[in-house]
Structures are given as C-alpha cells and as structure tokens.
Amino acid sequence: MAGTSFAGEPKFLDLLFSRRAVPVALAIFVLILTLCVFAGFIAPSDPDRMSVRSRLTPPGADFWLGADAFGRDVLSRLLYAGRVSLGIGLGVALISSVIGIAIGLSAGFFKRLDGALSRLIDAMMAFPDILLAIALVSILGGSMVNVIIALSIVYAPRIARIVRASTLVIRELPYVEAARALGSSTLSIMFNHVLRNILSPIIVQGTFIFAYAMLAEAGLSFLGVGVDPSTPTWGTMINEGRQYIDQAAFLIFIPGIAISVSVLSLQLIGDGLRDAMDPRLAKEL
Amino acid sequence: MPYYLFRRFVGMLVVILMVLTIAFVIVRLAPGDPAALMLGPEATVEDAAELRVRLGLDRPILIQYLSFAAAAFQGDLGTSIFFNQPVTSILAARAEPTIFLSLFSLTFALLIATPIGIYAAYRRGSFADQSAISIAMLAASVPSFWTGLMFQRYLATELGWFPAAGYGEPGADFLERMRHLILPSIVLGIVNSALILRFTRASMLDILGEDYIRTARSKGMGERRVVLRHALKNAAIPIITVIGLTFALLVSGAVVTERVFNIPGMGNLVVSAVLRRDYPVIQGTLIVVATLYVVINLITDLLYLLVDKRVKY
C-alpha cells in the first residue's frame, strides 16, 4: 500500500532553497537583472559616449570597470549590453516556450497531427543549435529581433518535445479522464489539466533555454554572425575585446564573467526548480 | 524485431526528408537572387537571367524542390558558389578533422565524466559530489570560445605544449594532424563532460534508488560490486542514448572550436560559407550533419535494444 504522508510534505520554497547555492544564485541573478533593467539610472555614463583618448584605460577611479577601445565606459556598456543579452535570453525563452507549447500540445493531443508534428520536431532537433542559428541569422540578417527569432526556432522543438511527451502521459491520467467523464471540453482539459501540470517542467526548461540562448548569442557574435555589432551585447563586447587580450584583458574578462555568472545562476535556479518540482527528490531530502 | 527495424528505418527516412525540406526552405528564405549572388557584383542582368534558366530557378518552386530532393537522395547536394565544386566533395574533404575532433572530445568527455559522475552519484551530497557538479555546471556556463581563446593563448602559445592552430602542414602525416586536434578536443570535451557528468550522475542516482539495488545489497555483496555490476549496467543504457544526443552538441561546439583553432573542418566551413554567402554549402552542411545525427541516433537506439532486454517492440 502506498503511503503518502500528507502533513509532512515539504513546501516548495523550502525545497527550492534546500540547496544552499540556489538562493545565492537567485539573489545574484535578480541583482544582475535589476542592474541591467535600470541601466538608465545606474550607469555612470552614456554607453555610447566616446573619449577616444582614454581608450583601454584599465579599471580605476575614472572608469570603474575600465574603458574600451573607443574610450567608452565599460560598466555602462556592460549594463546596457546586459539588457540586450538578457532580453535575447528571455525573449527566446518566452517565444520558444509559446511555440513549443503550441506544437507540443497539438501533437500530444491530436493523434492525427502527432505523426507529422513529431517528425518535424525530430528533424528540427537534428540540426545542431549553433549551426541552425547561424544559417537562420545569416539568412534573416543580424539584428536583435532576428537573433531572437532564429534562436526561438532553434529551441522551440526542445520545448515541444517535452510538452508532447508530458501531454501524452498526462492525458492518460485519471484526473483527465475524470474531467472527460464530467463532460469538460477538450480545450478546457488542455489548459486546466495538461498545461497547468506541465508548466513546471516548461519553466525549468525555459530557464535553461534562457541560459543557452545567452551562450548561443555570445557564440554567434563571436563568429561574427550575431546581433549587428553596433548594438552592445555581452557577446559583442567579448568579440570586440578579443583584440586587446594583451593590453586590456579586462575587456573580455568582464563581459565573460557577466555571461558566465548569469548563465551559471540561471542553471542553478533551473536545477533548484527541478529539484523542488520533482517529488522523488523531495522525498529523498 | 524485423518489423520494428523496418518501421524505424522508414521513420528515419521520413525525418531525413523533413530535414531536406527544412534546409531547402531555410535557404529559399534568403533574400536576393541566388543567380546574381553566384555571379558576383559585376554580372549583368542578362547573365543572371541566363544562369537562372541553367540552374532551373525559373521553374515552379515545387518542381525545384522535388528535383532538389531527388538529387539529394542520390547524394548530390549542389555546387558551391564560391569554390565552384560539388558540395559533397567539399564536405568530404572537411569531414576528417570534424569526425576526429568529435571522437576525441567525446572520448575525453567520457573518460573524465563517467567515472566522476558515478562516484558523485554514489557519494551524493558529499563534498566530492558537490564540487563535481559545481565544476560541471561552471564548465557548462563559460562560453566555449572563451575557454578556447584562453587555452590557445596560455597552453599553446605561451607554454608551447600544443600547436596553437591549424591542422598540420601540407602533407603532414596522420599523427601530426591528430596532434593538432588535442587541444581543441579538450576544449570541446570540457563542455561535453559537463553534460555527460550531470547526466551520468542523474541516471546513476535513479538506478541507485531502484528496488533491485536494495535486493543486490540484501544479498550481502560489496558496494563496489553493487555499483559496478548492478547499477552501472543499468545506468549505461540512458548514457548510451545521451551520447547519441550529444552529437549535435559536439557539432555545435565544433563550429566555434574549429573557428578558434582554425581547423579546416565542417564547422569552420559553414561559418566561412555564411560569410561568403555560399548558400549551397550552408544547405549541404545542414543536411549532412542532421542526417548524420538521425542515423547516429538510430544506431544508439538499436544499441539500446541490444543491451536492454526489456524493451518491447
């Protein structure tokens, strides 16, 4: 007989924070996010203001995080660039989730669509992400919007696959059958029962996609096929900084650290969410 | 079983057809006239028109697609605009470094990641486990080109341990060429080990929680035997499939790594092709890589069947 202790079941937040790293990661990420969102108020100067004569000034009193090859303030650029990088990550996470959910739900719910849609998902997943993104960006042209579109196309199948798999499982669960027995419509079953229950794996996956998209954006910029280079992103900052690896290594270290820390904290948060949502792990704790 | 094989095979063909279609559509989305692109800036309008006819670009899109797909199934992926050579032969010339780079980095990743993953799962919650997953997560968070640049700079240029770039001089023998792949393989392997480590650990954790592990312990056998005989064999199955899936990751990584280390592989080719607007090459690479992925995953799935007697077909 399966025993379920009901009162002792740990609370979600307790679980989320049961790994010490997770609250730290969450705090760091929220901090980064806030700083970047409010870049307009926080940044010490206009990110585009040049004072060419101060180029490559190392971090110090004038420029807290140094100045780049145009003598622009790295800190200000970092914050504004973060807005774009995080924006791309978030945009991709959201759009790919929406597309993925739409495809995955339809495939999981309508047997007739399933064959074609899951083959489509398989085929899309067969393209390595960077490769597909490069091809798409090179064809759409490099702008922030296009990078978001391209990366969303790349990552949507991943969400779709998860959604489809979970949908197939959930639609067979007794509570869905109960809903059908009650006469609920397919649409209400889809949203009230299926979507509501796969939201957590999607959120977890979304966090990871957020992270991967930021890495991918940096990769695309590195390869010279990313966002148009006059828009600062952390990726373009690294790419620009590469040339000064000798005189001004901070130019690639600082955005590199910004990316790595953001991606790391996102992954930690994703892991934490997953652990918190996985009842098996919950029991083990 | 034969029926299952047949079904899987047909499924694979359908996916490959889908891959072809997607690649065709992607490239057709490209703005501009492919003929004008091929001829370059100095071409006249008449030249372009003539070329369009020659390439069949004036025919209805469906016909174009069909002949493209038919040609592709016969191994003809078109002609490179830049090199004016068949895409297949260009790709064939780039296959060696990419294949070996992938193999080496996968081997490297497996050698590093599996034992650590197993150990971490076995001693879950311990300091060793925590450090292993932290390092793995960190490794997965650092852009691989960044790692590549650093390794190149410090391990190759400064310390001279490895060649900094390239794929050996013309006529270099096999060993020499492979020597050039060591450092890139490590760079690429790092990201993969992160993934494989976490995956190994996770599936090992799953297995260690299974009832039959408790049964094994109740038989009075040593922990080593429990882990290596009873758990590992079961954990190996999901690990095999994830290796198939990492192929895409490897190729993605290869694009960046080959670029950093200037290795004349398919990844480098595709970036150059993008910069050269050489659409047939982009298309061909997409198709070849995706097809390989599909085939590799079919193989790992079949391997899975061989190892796991439970799977019914």
Added chain:
Amino acid sequence: EEINVAIVGEPDTFDPMMSTKDVVSIVTQHLVETLFTFDDTWAVAPLLAKDLPEISDGGKTYKIALREGITFHDGSAMDSADVVASLKRWLEVATRGKGVADKIDDVVATGPYEIEIRMNEAYSPLLSLLAFSNSAAAIYPEEILGETIDQVVGTGPYRLIEHVPDQYIQLGRFDGYVSREEASDGAAGARQQIADEIRFLPVPDPNTRVEGLLSGQYDFADSLPAESYARLETAEGAEPMLLKPFGWPIFAINHKAGLLTDLEIRKALQAALPIDDMLFAAFGDDNFFVVDGPLYPEGWAWRNDAGIENYNQNDQAKAADLLKQAGYDGTPLRILTSRQYEFHFKMAEVAKVALEAAGFKVQMDVVDWATLGQRRNDPALWDIYITHSPFLPEPALTSMYAPTSRLGWANEEKDAILTAFTTETDTAKRQELFSQLQGQVFEDVGFIKIGGFNALMGHKSGLTGVTPSPWPFFWNAKTN
C-alpha cells in the same frame, strides 16, 4: 625548405585577371607573371618584357619586346602569340582591362618576341595597369585561355602543387624558371627560388594568425591586428613587420542618389568628421596611423597640399550650420560598413557619434563584406560605404576619380582635369594636374580620405628576404 604563410582568407580564384582581391594577388603573383612590375620605389620595371616599351605616336603606340627562352609551367615556350592572346583576354574579362579596352584599338604581334599595343588616345596609366598584380594582365599560354581558366599555368617561379580549400595552397619551385639578371629591387629584378615550397594557409581569424605566428607555426603572417605589435616585439621567435605607410581608409560617397548628392550636405559631412579620434580609435597606436590630408604620403612624387584645409576640421558646429543651410530634413545618413576590417567599423562608430552631434541622423548598416560588395553596387542602398586602398603607384588606378565608378562622382571641372591627367604623358605636368584633381576631391567632396595607416605583418625570426608590401612575395625569402 618551405615557408608557411598565414593569409587572411581563401582566394576564390587562381586567375588574377578575374579578381581584385589582395589574397588573390598575393598568391598568384608567385604563379603567373605580367609584362611589367614595380620596383622598390613603385616605378614600373620590365618583367616578362625585355625592357620598358618604346612609346611613340604621341603616347598611342607601345612597342614591347619580350624576353626569349621563357617557359610556362607546362613546358611550352612563351612567344608573342601567348602574350597577345592573354592581353586580349585581359581587355575582355578583367575589371581593370575592361576599363581601358575602349582606348585600345588593337594588340598585335609584330614578331615572335615583340608585340605592339595600338591606342586611339593617349592613356598614361596603361603601363602601371600592365604592371599591377591586381586584376593583373597575366600572361598565360594561348592554349589554356577561355572564359575561365581551370588549371593555372604561368611563368612564375613557383607552381601550384596542391590546393585544399580552406586548408592550404601548396606551391613548389618551378625548375624551368628563368630569372631576370638584374639585382632584386622590389618585385623587379632577379627572383630567386630559395624556398622549395611556399604554403599559403588561409587563417581568417586575426588572433589565430597572431597565436600561430607566436607559437612558431607560421613563418609569415599577413595583416595582423595593431594590438599585437607589442607582443610580437617582445616575443622570442617572432618579429613584427610594419608596412609604413600602407594605405588610406576612405569614406566613399554616393553621388548618384540620396542625401549626399547635395554638396552642402557633403561639406557638412566633411566638416563634422573627427579624423584624429577616428584614426585613434581604429588603430589605437600612433605607430599605426598618421593624420595626413594629402592623397599621397610623404616621400611620394604625387604629394601636394591642394585643398587640405578642408581636412580634419572636426567642427560639428559648422557642420550643423551647413546642414541648416542645406535644409537637411533628418533623412538618415546610411553608412554601409563591415567588420571584415575592424578599423572600418571603428571609424564608422566614432564618425557616427560626431555626425549625430552635428545633427545628422545616422543609420549604420553593418553587413558582412560579401554583402557590402553587393550592396554598394546599388546606389539606392547607401550614402557612404567604407573601404580602404593601398597607396597605388599611379593615381589613375584608383577608380573613384572616374565618373563611371560606382560612386558616380561627376562634375565638369573635375572631369576635364581627369581627362587631361590620363592623357598627359609628361610627368611634371601630370603632377600639376593631379594637384588640381586633389583640390577637387576636397572642394567638391568627391570622397573622403581619412588618413594614412600602416599595416602590421609578422614573421618568424630568421626569415629574411621579404619586403613589406601590400602584396608580400616570397621568392627571395629565406629561413634559417
């Protein structure tokens, strides 16, 4: 013994007639030769020709004697038939050849080793064109000529052994090569085949070229980032090589359509540009650029001061006034540039800030180089595109002066000066005409020279015999 040379990319052809790309010139000059070439001072010198031509008929007839005993890589001997056929093809297919084709009546063989070029008007830059390795008037055996040349057969000191695209181009010594007797002088004079093999390795990434050079993989690396200068200087096994001056960055202006067809606005543009900052941002180190207005650098015969008061005004207030006068309506100024050459992009970035300060609305179109190459052919798509050029031995080799160029810069006064300049044969008069032309460039803002810049190359310590050049060659090179 072999020399490994890291070049910036993969040449798209081995037929130098068909391309104006520098990588193509660098590689193919080892394979094929032209009738003439340039010496160290960029004076024209004979190569396959026996001597400089006899020019008669008021500059309209060039009689060129050919060297005897020259063999092609396929073993056949070179004679006037080959030369005539090659030149005719050049006039038909090469960009620079097509540019002069209408001035040339005929190319005829007047003996087994003598040809004549007959023209309908005098055109003084012709010799330089024949000497140039860029869109070169290369000499091939008559038999292989066709619309495209599949197998490059030339008379050069090296021949192609193997080409693995994106990997290497392997050249081997051509044993049948007959060198000139004179002492080596730039590309002219004796060409010694010291190395057994020369390998060109396409390495698109500049940092990788630096790392490879420093780690000893390359004997020579072309086009290195200025930032690596200090590292190369202090490094053990490698040395920097500065080509000083190399060339000049250019803001090419669209005179055919758009905003800049208005002279006032062009003047505003000229006034607003902060040349110092642009160059400093682009090159970073005073070693690598000069803020210098004249179209030719110090030490060149073509140098003069006409119009340079308009250079480097850095006066955004004045520019704003000019814009107001012109009734500028806020139409965006479209700057087309690419990051293939990082300094283009950086100059554009700095320029953008200054132009915006002056009241321009600026739209940056950053595309890849290939796209830029296409887009600039369509006047509807851009107002400024950024490019650069080496200092060419003959001003007329720069096409931008001509009304037929893609800039479409035309005005009666300038066109008259240009015609006089290209038909005049007397050197002193030509220099005078050129200073008038330069004056026009500034006054009518035909295009904008930003300054002068140097190119950085690097070589392994111990490599000798390579002279700094926009198109470095390796036949006299030696390693030890």
Added chain:
Amino acid sequence: MPDALVQVRNLTKSFSTPAGKVHAVNDVSFDIPRGSITGLVGESGSGKTTLGRVLLRLIEPTGGSTIFDGQDLNRLDARELRDMRKRMQIIFQDPVSSLNPRLKVGAIVAEGLVAHRVGTRRDRKDRVVALLEEVGLQADHMHRFPHEFSGGQRQRIGIARALALEPEFIVADESVSALDVSIQAQVLNLLLDLRERRNLTMLFIAHDLSVVEYLCDQTIVMYLGKIAEIGPSQALYRDPAHPYTQALLSAIPIPDPARHAERSHLKGDIPSPLSPPSGCVFRTRCPMALDECSRTVPPPISRGSHHESYCIRTEARYEPTSPIQHP
C-alpha cells in the same frame, strides 16, 4: 430484472498493440438494477477497468452497447453524450493521480458544474461547500491543494467531484483499494450512506471479495475479459457455481486463525489476453476442465434467480482437496 438503469449488451473492447490485439472485454452482458450496487471482481488484467470505461463510453467500444435509462449511449453524438455525462460519473482507484495536483479542491469539485455551466459562481461555491460537507470534509478545505490531504480525504474529494452533477449512476473503480483498512471502512460507509440518501446506482469495481460482499447487492466475477459468474451477492457467496468463483473465495485469507480456509489451488497464472484460450477461457487453470471446455464457449447457466454461471460443469460442484496441514 425489474427496472434496470443500465443494460450492458454484448459489450466488447479490444486494443491494438504492437504485440497484437488485446481482448480486454469480450462480449459481456448484464443489467444493473436502479438503486443497487453491483460489484465487479476479478484478477488484475481481467478487464474490470476497461469494462467500466467502455460502459460509460469514456473509450469507444469495439462492439456491443450500453443502454442507460433506455437510451443507447453509442448512438449519442458528442453533444448529447456531454449532456448525458451529468447523469453518470466515475470515481477512481488512485487518490493521488485522480486529482489534478495544481488545482485547488474547490476547483476540482466544481469542474463538472463549470463544464455544464450550472448556476452562477456563487451558486457553485455554495454547492461545493455542501458537497464537501456531505462527504465529511469542511468548507474551508476548498482552498487547499490535494496534496494537503490524506488518502482517505482525497478519495472523499473524488467522490464529491463525482456527486457534483447529481448523477444517478456511478462507476467506482477500485475506489478503496489504495486505502488503509481503517480508512477504507470510513469510505465504504460513506458510499453506503450516499446510496441511501440519493438512491444512487453503482458499479463497484474491486479485487477484494470481502469488500464486494459487504457492499454489493449483486456481484459479477470476471475472468480474462469475460463474465464467469453473476448473481445476487448473498447467493453467489454462499453458493458459488463457477470453479473460478469457488477458487477466488477459497483464496481469501480470513482474519481468524481458528478458521483456516481450505484452499482450492489454481494452477499457474492468468493467461495473456493477447491469446486467450479457446472455448472456456478459464479451462487452462481449472481443476475440473474437460476436453469439451476447449471447444465450446460456455453459455450462461442459471443457478437460481438472476444467478448465472458461465460454466458447462456448473452442476458438478468442485470439492477442494485439502492442501498442506498446518502445525
């Protein structure tokens, strides 16, 4: 039978699986009298759940029909069926997976009301409170999530959900199997109360024969997709006619050390429903099978009023051989 609310006629359901056709329910017919509880017992895999689901047309039958209050369910179109759903409901075995963990109890219980647009939001809330109280929960429970309840309480929530639309007929699929005995008794009592209060008709699926005997007026014994025996519970338990029923009954462990059951041993396991035995499906395990059993599908043989056994040897009562003697 007088006033049957549900008449099942030749109901058949087979599933196509990669391994072949599974005959889960095979030509089953019976009636459920209005206001009574009918028990359905059988071993795991015998097709009880499937029968419950096709009967409600939650899955489409392969053949046969269910006549509910005179209407053939299989003739109804999608809209009519949805309306009909108000009149018949189902309660599931697993109290965990049968409640959506992301919905609050209030929303779960109100789902049917929402689906059929019954009443206003306020009305529905009142209904939910009343329902919760009827099944022994409290009004403020509606704001909690299912995981905050014990197994027995969750089962009550499932029952409240099923009652919301005031159905006449309920299929309870192993509704107490997952509960501890002390809780199981609470739920069984609740079901009995409900029947009395609401005159509910119920099909009660279980594998525990003692529970069925306790609760049900009529009992159906299923084996491998077919009915083995059907009859009023009292008669069937006192005088089991089918050898399978006899074996089942004798296998029940009785909580009394003094009354050791005399075991009838069934050989082996239930055969695969992919390839059921010919003739009588039970013959492979039957201690009294004859050659003839492999040839004829046994017809129902009456053993009294409404008591039928599907065995050609129903007259020959099987006498168990006493197995091992205990110390």
Added chain:
Amino acid sequence: MTAPVLEVRNLTVDFRSRHHSVTALRDVSFSLGAGRTLALVGESGSGKSVSSLSIMGLLPRNGEITGGAIVYRRKNGGELALNGLSQRAYRNIRGAEMSMIFQEPMSSLNPLFTVGDQIGEMLMLHSDLDAAARRGRVLEMLELVEIPAAASRLDSYPHELSGGMRQRVMIALALVCNPALLIADEPTTALDVTIQAQILDLMRRLQHELGMSILFITHDMGVVAEMADDVAVMYAGTIVESATAGDLFANPSHPYTRGLLNSIPRPGRDPGQRLVPIPGTVPSLSAMPPGCAFAPRCGWAGEECRKPVVLEAFHTGHDVACFKTREVAGNA
C-alpha cells in the same frame, strides 16, 4: 518457547533531513523464536519496512539507529549484535544467514541479468561452488519453489516472467543459501488473491521443509491469521500490542487492534451490518501527539493517555501498550 533467533530491543530509528529529523521507530521491541513466524502488522507508514531494513542493515543513508539493540543468534549459536556491526561483517551474514523478500516482485529483480545469474550470484558470494554446481543448485531451487519448466527459466530475464513467478524467483533467491532468518516485507501485497494463496502456501511449505524463522510483514489481518505464530501490531512507529496469533485474534486488547479488526469486512457476515471504522487518520511523524499516538482517534482515551505509554505484559505472552487495557479487554 525456543531461544529467539532475533531479538529487537527498544529500537529507535531517526530520519534526518536538512531541516528536521523525524523518529520513524520508537522503542520497538519484539523477538522471533526459532522456526516460528512473527507477523508485523500495521497500516501504511507505521514503520514495518523501516524495522526490517534496520535488521538487514539496509536503512537509507539518511536513516540512523539511535537507540536500542538488535541481537541475532547465529546458526552456530553465537550471538551477534547487529546494530553497530561493520558493513564487512554484515555482508557475510546478509544473504547467507538472513535474507529478505520485498514487496515489489516487478522491480526487485535486476532487469538486465537472467534469473539464473541473479540467484547464482548469491551462491558465488557465499559458497565455494563452481559454476556448474551453482547452476545445478539454482535449478534445484527453482524446482523447489514450483516454477514450471524450471530448466528453461534459468536463462529467462525477469520481464519474461509473471508477477507470481517473479515472487517465486525472489523466494528462491532468498532461500538458496539456507538462511536461518527470512524477512518477508509484504511479499504478496502486489499479487492477486489466487497467486497470493499460492505464494503463502509455498512459504509455509518451505518453512516446514527448511526450518527457518520468518519475520512476515503485512498489513492484511487475513494474511496474518494464515501465516503467523506470533503477531506484533505497529502503530505510528511503535508496537502497540504483541501476542501469539490465537491470543491476539481472540483477545485484541489494544483499542487500535480492536478497531482494526472491526473495520475489516469479513466474509459471511450479516448483510447490512455496518463496519465500525476508526475515526480520523494516522498522525504524521512530524506531528506526533504527546503520549499515546493513538489517543486522538481512541474512544477510550482519557487524560492519562497524554503521558508516555510503554509496552507491558497484559498477561503471559501478551503485551499491550495502553493505559486502558483492562477496560478495553473487559469490554470485549
């Protein structure tokens, strides 16, 4: 009564988690006589499995024995304190002298090894037999547990067997080294009644033939009555009553035991007669009431029930943990 094979005295087991620790077993004591069957009954979560795992030394890593003793009498007569035994020493007796059958026959066998391998492995660990001899012995065991066509089943994989067959394999596995003590944790709960009856018969037969002692864990009073010589009833981590089977069913003396027996529908009872359920639910381990854990659900409970209660002899061989024993028994 013979000397007990196993004696558990005041066993207390805690589970730690990051935030708190819960006590899953509290002062659990029972003893199992040689050749006898002791049934441990109780509802889900009452601590039956934790008890058995403590004896086997297989507690999950977050579980810990924090008090009490487990004494095992070896085949050779020596006494062995199992708590605090080194893993190495444990390994020698696990499988060889005491072995265990688990509830889930589906998942308790390793899917990737053949049945023969898995049973043979036991012999490999605990005997000197060579491969051929091991195979012979395994075959013998399979025949002993009445697996039809045993020889052909040797090389089967678990998924090729039905649940009942798998449970037989588990039994063969547990018994192949002739253990003195067999712990069976709900071995028939997952099985159908007819199969359950087969397995119970089999276990009884084997006990007669092989003479081992069985600790039989179940939640089914019917099965207890079938199998047990002695019974210990668990509730919320403690033993509330223990007696011989006959005594317990005849004179249930703890209110919980009585409630349990009253809430079971028995075959042949009068129709319409209502069951008497125990009100309320089992308290969770993290929210135990003070004193008697059953008090909140108990009709007899009074003030004194808030004080700690211990298991005391009610009469010979019949221990009860209740302040109201006499009232309850008198009411019987």
